[in-house]
Amino acid sequence: MNRTIYLQNTNIKTKKIFRILLATLCICSSASVYAESQAKAVWYRYYDKNGVANISTSVTPAHIKHGYEALDRNMQVVQRAKSYNVEKDLQQSTSRATEIRRLEQDTRLKRAYGNSSVATNKRNELLNNLKQQIALQNQSLKQYQADRITLKRQEMEFYRKGKTIPTALKERIKYNTENIERTKSYIENLQNTYRNTQTYYDDIISRLKKQE
Structure with missing residues (x-):
């Protein structure tokens, strides 16, 4: 009698553990699928100078100019890209080139004088x-x-x-x-x-x- 009760209790515990593991796997699987869907952009939205939203399925020069948001199928933002400023980029490029030249000169001075x-x-x-x-x-x-x-x-x-x-x-x-x-x-x-x-x-x- 006691052995029968013990086996029944063991089976019940095993089933509970199995159900918990199954539920955990389902949750992880769902989270993985959700994360994947979030990371996959379907729409791209930017706002023009008048604040009007423009949405398309691809990134256009206008998107790059104004900065844009990547959206998933549920229209949730999964990524943001800042606006691209040509003049600022050129200034930064010039600044980077100047810094590189300065570092090269410093290296030559170090070799020449110690x-x-x-x-x-x-x-x-x-x-x-x-x-x-x-x-x-x-x-x-x-x-x-x-x-x-x-x-x-x-x-x-x-x-x-x-x-x-x-x-x-x-x-x-x-x-x-x-x-x-x-x-x-x-x-x-x-x-x-x-x-x-x-x-x-x-x-x-x-x-x-x-x-x-």
Whole structure:
């Protein structure tokens, strides 16, 4: 009798477990089918500038321009796509290209100098060399200007005496004037080179420091 009751209870428990497992499988299967149906877009909807909804079975340029929603068979949104802005995309493309170039330049600078200290030493070496050249040219300019004063005095002395200015003196004055102008131009070029070199290396040093 007890064995019969035990077997009956066991069969009842087994049937309950089977029903629970079957129900669980059905629920999972239904959820899977539902999820699949949700993920499958059937309609595509966008709103124009007047807020009017436009629906079609495919994505058109207008959809891309305004941004659109992908809908399933139940008209439920399964995906959203932002509007495409040509000008913004071009700006972003330009910005990305600029960033890539900057990174490439930083990599080359790292290979060339290693660290900011090396670049600083190189800058100082070049600037000191330019300073020396500028100083030498200034000395030459002062000498040419002093010579000019002497030559012009000699010229004025011939004028005062009413004599003809010698050709040799004229040539010396002309040569002196050319040297003064040439030296001034050279000094100006050296000063520009100095400023450009300083700016160039200051940028390099700053970029290297950011990588350290």
